[in-house]
Amino acid sequence: MKNLSIEWLKLKNYRTFWWLIGLFVLCLIxxxxxxxxxxxxxxxQSRGGLDLLMGNPFRFPDVWxxxxxxxxxxxxxxxxxxxxxxxNEYSFKTHRQxxxxxxxxTEFVMTKICMAVILSIISTIIVVLITIVTGLTAGSSFSLxxxxxxxxxxxxxxxxxxxxxxxxxxxxxxxxxIAIYLIYIGFIKNLISFLLDRYAGGIxxxxxxxxxxxxxxxxxxxxxxRTLITPPDGTWLLIMTILFIVAFYWIIVKxxxxxxx
Amino acid sequence: MSTTxxxxxxxxxxxxxxQALQDITFEVPKGSIYGILGPNxxxxxxxxxxxxxxxxxxxxxxxxxxxTDPDLSRKKTGTLLETPxxxxxxxxxxxxxxxxxxxxVSTMEIxxxxxxxxxxxxxxxxxxxxxxxxxxxxxxxxxxxxxxELLILDEPTNxxxxxxxxxxxxxxxxxxxEGRTVLMASHLLDEVExxxxxxxxxxxxxxxxxxxxxxVLASEDVIALRSADxxxxxxxxxxxxxxxxxxxxxxxxxxxVDLGISGLEAINKYCFEKGVVLTHLVLQRxxxxxxxxxxxx
Numbered sequence: 001m002k003n004l005s006i007e008w009l010k011l012k013n014y015r016t017f018w019w020l021i022g023l024f025v026l027c028l029i030x031x032x033x034x035x036x037x038x039x040x041x042x043x044x045q046s047r048g049g050l051d052l053l054m055g056n057p058f059r060f061p062d063v064w065x066x067x068x069x070x071x072x073x074x075x076x077x078x079x080x081x082x083x084x085x086x087x088n089e090y091s092f093k094t095h096r097q098x099x100x101x102x103x104x105x106t107e108f109v110m111t112k113i114c115m116a117v118i119l120s121i122i123s124t125i126i127v128v129l130i131t132i133v134t135g136l137t138a139g140s141s142f143s144l145x146x147x148x149x150x151x152x153x154x155x156x157x158x159x160x161x162x163x164x165x166x167x168x169x170x171x172x173x174x175x176x177x178i179a180i181y182l183i184y185i186g187f188i189k190n191l192i193s194f195l196l197d198r199y200a201g202g203i204x205x206x207x208x209x210x211x212x213x214x215x216x217x218x219x220x221x222x223x224x225x226r227t228l229i230t231p232p233d234g235t236w237l238l239i240m241t242i243l244f245i246v247a248f249y250w251i252i253v254k255x256x257x258x259x260x261x
Numbered sequence: 262m263s264t265t266x267x268x269x270x271x272x273x274x275x276x277x278x279x280q281a282l283q284d285i286t287f288e289v290p291k292g293s294i295y296g297i298l299g300p301n302x303x304x305x306x307x308x309x310x311x312x313x314x315x316x317x318x319x320x321x322x323x324x325x326x327x328x329t330d331p332d333l334s335r336k337k338t339g340t341l342l343e344t345p346x347x348x349x350x351x352x353x354x355x356x357x358x359x360x361x362x363x364x365x366v367s368t369m370e371i372x373x374x375x376x377x378x379x380x381x382x383x384x385x386x387x388x389x390x391x392x393x394x395x396x397x398x399x400x401x402x403x404x405x406x407x408x409x410e411l412l413i414l415d416e417p418t419n420x421x422x423x424x425x426x427x428x429x430x431x432x433x434x435x436x437x438x439e440g441r442t443v444l445m446a447s448h449l450l451d452e453v454e455x456x457x458x459x460x461x462x463x464x465x466x467x468x469x470x471x472x473x474x475x476x477v478l479a480s481e482d483v484i485a486l487r488s489a490d491x492x493x494x495x496x497x498x499x500x501x502x503x504x505x506x507x508x509x510x511x512x513x514x515x516x517x518v519d520l521g522i523s524g525l526e527a528i529n530k531y532c533f534e535k536g537v538v539l540t541h542l543v544l545q546r547x548x549x550x551x552x553x554x555x556x557x558x
């Protein structure tokens with residue numbers, strides 16, 4: 001707790017942190033609002049014809065999957081924030097000062113990991129709230145059926161935040177870490193996955209970060225996609241996602257404990 | 262109560278092919294101002310980095326404040342390592358609040374410490390708005406939090422103007438006078454001579470000498486002699502009472518001798534009696550620089 005209050009002192013007056021948090025919440029609400037409105041408008045225009053193909057993704061129970069799926073596209077932001085929080089310490093050399101002042105190395109790194117977990121939990125809570133509001137707005141009654149997607153979303157959030165922390169811990173330099181983080185999330189991840197799917201017998205979905213992405217499949221046009229693509233094995237996706245989270249955690253702690261600060 | 266606050270045994274560390282520290286061993290006595298003297302890149306910061314746990318040694322051990330828990334020892338040690346490390350977007354006060362919380366020190370101590378380093382009026386200013394000298398003083402202020410028994414100061418006067426340098430030196434002497442031990446690294450011989458009681462000299466990662474400043478930097482007096490026949494002169498000098506050794510230099514002989522046994526008059530008389538007439542007899546005080554260069558070369 002003492003270390004979390006130290007972390008709070010660092011964040012409380014850090015403007016970039018609050019800007020990014022604000023942007024993240026705005027993007028969560030905005031992306032879901034836009035998708036919802038799009039669905040409403042297209043349904044009206046097709047006089048309900050599209051609904052036959054698309055289903056009712058924003059009504060309970062499907063809304064759990066729809067909102068977590070749409071929100072997952074904004075998860076790069078908390079991961080990005082974690083990259084900034086750790087590389088800031090490296091560039092200000094305050095990670096050194098914290099240790100010099102008597103903080104144990106493990107205390108320092110565990111506090112950062114706690115921050116990643118807290119950010120993931122907060123993201124998940126916001127998404128649950130959005131889901132409930134959206135589901136009720138769409139005129140359906142609340143149901144917990146399908147809410148397992150909330151757990152998948154949390155795992156995905158942990159993958160992004162711990163992934164960001166890992167990258168920052170390994171590379172130390174903020175510019176380089178941010179660039180590689182964004183390029184991996186936006187491009188390399190999909191390229192590797194595509195190449196592996198094509199040339200290595202369909203294991204592309206089980207790569208780091210990608211496996212957590214695929215935990216929540218696309219909720220729209222389910223009927224159509226089901227006939228076109230064979231979905232990856234859900235159990236394996238879950239196992240791989242958890243394995244990667246544990247691996248990220250282990251490498252971060254090990255690395256920080258043994259490296260020259 | 263032990264009289265040693267820091268004991269370093271066989272510390273070695275390399276960065277790839279570069280051997281930064283080689284088998285360093287020495288002890289810092291309680292109450293001393295211990296200078297670590299060496300040119301830039303000699304391994305001073307690496308050594309201080311190891312004892313403050315920011316760097317990992319390849320081999321060797323250290324004991325800080327006779328404590329088996331190094332994390333606890335660090336809380337009782339005030340350290341300025343290399344550069345002042347603070348959060349630029351936080352005020353001086355808030356930065357020290359973080360240090361105080363880590364060290365487990367009351368925040369009531371922050372104002373007195375800021376006052377001592379002359380930054381109380383600027384306590385609400387962001388660290389990023391500080392000049393280099395102010396940053397350095399804030400770092401020394403942070404080191405003073407918690408009334409530490411031991412202060413580790415790495416190049417504490419770096420980047421300060423002459424006034425600032427004088428202030429910091431006075432501050433350091435004052436701290437030692439209060440019974441604290443100060444371990445400071447410096448590449449300035451003059452600084453070590455003016456401030457320190459003890460010194461360890463390192464170069465290229467090797468410890469060349471350590472002990473009290475008097476012992477290590479003791480300047481030996483040398484007498485320069487000339488005569489018509491230098492060979493004859495060199496032949497008779499070893500018979501002189503208190504003789505140390507001889508060197509040849511640019512047409513003169515440099516004589517190392519215990520002046521308490523054979524003074525200048527006695528030397529002149531001795532040479533004349535042995536049939537050598539001196540044309541030149543001068544006492545040369547060896548400078549501290551010469552002594553330092555002698556050790557480091």
